[in-house]
Amino acid sequence: MPIKTMREALGEAMSEEMRRDANVFLMGEEVAQYNGAYKVSKGMLDEFGPRRVWDAPISEGGFAGLGVGAAMVGLRPIIEMMTWNFGIQAFDQIINHAAKMYYMSGGQFNVPMVLRGPNGAAHMLSAQHSQTVEHMLATVPGLKVISVGTPYDAKGLLKSAIRDDNPVIFLESEMMYADKGEVPDEEYLIPIGQADIKRPGKDVTLIAWNKTLSKTLAAADELMKEGVDCEVIDLLTIQPMDEKTIFESVRKTHRLVVVEEAWPFASVGSEIALRVMNNLFDELDAPVVRVSNDFTSIPYAEHLEHAVMFSKEKIIKAVKEVTYLHN
Amino acid sequence: MPIKTMREALGEAMSEEMRRDANVFLMGEEVAQYNGAYKVSKGMLDEFGPRRVWDAPISEGGFAGLGVGAAMVGLRPIIEMMTWNFGIQAFDQIINHAAKMYYMSGGQFNVPMVLRGPNGAAHMLSAQHSQTVEHMLATVPGLKVISVGTPYDAKGLLKSAIRDDNPVIFLESEMMYADKGEVPDEEYLIPIGQADIKRPGKDVTLIAWNKTLSKTLAAADELMKEGVDCEVIDLLTIQPMDEKTIFESVRKTHRLVVVEEAWPFASVGSEIALRVMNNLFDELDAPVVRVSNDFTSIPYAEHLEHAVMFSKEKIIKAVKEVTYLHN
């Protein structure tokens, strides 16, 4: 199968959908003439022209709102947030408008819009540039939230997101745009709302998404050498959450570690823990443990940044905790 | 002890602190000449004059940011959000600026600012006017988050919040401003970070805050008649969370129900569940159950609104679930 980078996979998804549906357009800062701050939209202005690929002013609230309006009357905007740190400026439009429009109009005006861009820390960008937002948005009814960790999933899910008739938040990462993986040339879609077992195992379930996926898989490999067989679930869609895949896995392994980049408070990890507890209370052989960033703003200096973030070592430690293999 | 309304208690807290410290000022929409949209700041313009009580333009992001700047250079702003639904427009200033300033300046510029106002549903205001935000903000390091349910706590905690040197999010409710309770005339402070056991009990722990407190106490009274003795904890401070009081109670009752108004995804309730599980796994006799609003936008029609929101009946049902008293 052809090997492609994450940015190519995302670019292909958008281009294919724009070829397929004349109502799809792309708007965001630097997406057109600059080919994207992270080159995700490379070549798209050339192919689709300025009517369909728009460089936006630095007005995140404004152009997210423009997307809502365009979507209400039949277009299918893809709105790029250069990073989701800046997307916070659009939270009013996302939470108060996009998410609620279909509901408060009594089922008349749906908002088929994708808001996509990287989230989480890149490298040494300090506090204002290093945040994840999945939990802040997945808590809002009306939004779907997707967070991808491989080029294959990125392409298949972005295409589904663009075809979805609801507002979809689509989370990527600066650190993964150059990641490579198999991506077929033939068209495929990945359904929203389905987690993917990236590594079957029997001793403990690890749930990860976005940047935490690769570190979790690496940790699983290392743990295998010590005889711990981890099942790694790539959550992929955060809202709606695929409880079925999670519960089935935990029913098998009886142990759960959630690995996420968010701050450890009211995060997706805590939600998963509550649901597992509510539904599988008697199945669990150990408390659910969360690996996440520490509860602190992200510092600039490299060693400080590393110290506060999730890591392979922290994942391994957590797995040993739930399997009572402390050493 | 004198009986006062919640709005009087809050007004007293602000006025006392403004008398005490010339650097404290109040700004928000309608807080001055109109005496507050919900009359919380009644009489304050008269007492303190226009230099210290400011009617703001409808620019939530702007005047929250103004508060950040003023706080950085020594003032102590109280910024009123008419409701926190509108405060979402200020999330960039709150999350990216207020919360991170002290950290990213390496401990130089702290932001002693209180952002306060009602959150949650009032009555028949539909989707855009009925949201709670505590979980979206308590997840952000650098912010303290308080949510009050009685006039006494409101006054004591608001005074502490104004004296705190960090940005503090202070959550009230339109539905409680007329609630009455005992509030001494003598000065008192309530420390931030301390939950309060509003009703001791031995069979099951209920944690509530803000509007859910009174319904939870009512449910506890009813359950007592059926022989279930509930301990009701008023969480009061959401960030930092008083784990000690929670854990001690659960160690005693071995059962926990969390009652909140948020949507049931990555909420404060899920956080509490994870922590209890992580720390008291072997102490629990039943899974933790959350009572919350349903995962839906809030509708206008009265019966629909009632159907999707937390209620006394739902609390009672949850308690029966964790005590295996299904009927």
Next chain:
Amino acid sequence: MAAAKKPTLSKELLVQMYKDMLFWRRFEERVNQAYMKQKFSGFCHLYIGQEALGVGVQANLTPTDYMISAYRSHTQAIGKGISPDAVFAELFGKVDGCARGKGGSMHMFSKEKRFLGGHGIVGGQVPIAAGVGFAIRYRDENDICVCYLGDAAANQGQFFEALNMAATWKLPVLFIIENNRYGMGTDIRRTTSVDKLYKRALAFDMPHSEVDGLHAISVYEHTQKVIAQIRKDKMPHLMEAHTYRFRGHSVSDPGTYRTKEEVKTYQDKDCIKVMGDYLMKHELATEKNLVEWDKKVREDVKKSEDFAEKSPIPNVEEAWMHNYI
């Protein structure tokens, strides 16, 4: 003053505008009564006093033009074609409401009539309007989008962002600031530094104008020119319309921040009275006509309330529907 000149507009149009204003007035009065009788609850913002503005604009629109507004928009929604029955039923939280009882007073919607709400976040509708203008341009259509906002909404960041995008990309949007001089209890002069809100457009070299919003004829004639210009040049326009609300901000606001004299000055210029006098003066209507029309309108409005009362409440399952399509 328009009243002095000989009519240039057709009798039909003038009478229609008068009847519309009258309908809007009686409708809101009846809504107010229903609220007072506790037939419904929540917030309720009335358009009473501002009718000339909405009616004068409305008369220039085609059915395929779009409209979006804030929460003071029961009658603007009617003007755009939503049936008064559906608006009243919405207020009563009934299933025949134009948002199936889920939106309420602040959230009137009709996809069919191209009325895009009824919004509760001050200023939030303005970038959405830019998006509608964007779609019109994208599809190379000839419609326009009218976006109403309040004077106090013109202090909102997203209003400026939307204006900038609309001007830069030549989006066919008519932004109308309904300057009723107050945002809730606050005189607009206390929250901005300009005397004229149309100056907001200067920041973007955007075409702009002001109009006396208390006279339906002035509004009609002015808006006609402006809209023709928008359709021709495909450029947005910012129009400041001076108006006044007779009642409080919402039904529960006593409005004590305004002097009785001030309110009186405006009541003396009541658009319905002015237009009635005009019609009579120019022999386009007799006093008897006016009385008859009023009677008819009151009956119609009552019928809408009756309809709303009889409409069933939504099934409880509706509460969980329409979060996702």
Next chain:
Amino acid sequence: MAAAKKPTLSKELLVQMYKDMLFWRRFEERVNQAYMKQKFSGFCHLYIGQEALGVGVQANLTPTDYMISAYRSHTQAIGKGISPDAVFAELFGKVDGCARGKGGSMHMFSKEKRFLGGHGIVGGQVPIAAGVGFAIRYRDENDICVCYLGDAAANQGQFFEALNMAATWKLPVLFIIENNRYGMGTDIRRTTSVDKLYKRALAFDMPHSEVDGLHAISVYEHTQKVIAQIRKDKMPHLMEAHTYRFRGHSVSDPGTYRTKEEVKTYQDKDCIKVMGDYLMKHELATEKNLVEWDKKVREDVKKSEDFAEKSPIPNVEEAWMHNYI
């Protein structure tokens, strides 16, 4: 052109401004080299080409005036009094950095010097500046707050909200749009509809002006008047300064969206060359002086880098400190 006239400013001041610009230039060049050698990482936005602007403004400020800026502010921070050692150490993530290694290139801070950052969210610093102006007014002090922002930041909603508050409440803030013609790779003319960004002030009847930002003398003289006015009238002012960055948006941007000719046009007007020629022409410096100063500056800058290299990294415990006071 300023160069033709006889100097009206003192030799001391002129020489100082020249030396400052030179220092800023060499400092950023050295920062760039260090980045290329991978001595540090993250984003790194250089001020090269824009020095005349920051230096000309700076020379008018008192130590108690406040300054706030965006991420392109290593040298503005130095101008406000932060030691170059502390700025370089910050870039290297060292404990002697002016934010203890926790802020990095985008977040220079000094409470003592009243430099309020160093901000990474485009436009976010603007309402904060209004807040500083508010505090000055609240305490009835005579200081001002200088707020730098980029041309593309002038499309941000919070920028407008801040301008409105500053104008309405008469806050002593000098808002300076550093118009270097691009926001990242986007020509500002493609994201706004006005030719002049100072027109933003027209929306608020705010005093405003524009200045050639490539000449330190013009900037100095113009800003002097503007600041005197602000201190006197306690009114804000929006100043658009035309400038140009010679390098890419950040160190990693090749800047291919600009033609070579365009860049060359501005390089020919390099503020340091222009000022050097001026000093020589008016016999305020000899060529030898210039060469010596350059040598000295290069040595000083190297010393700052050496200092930064030698400074220890913060203890790992610092990572969890300063979330709360």
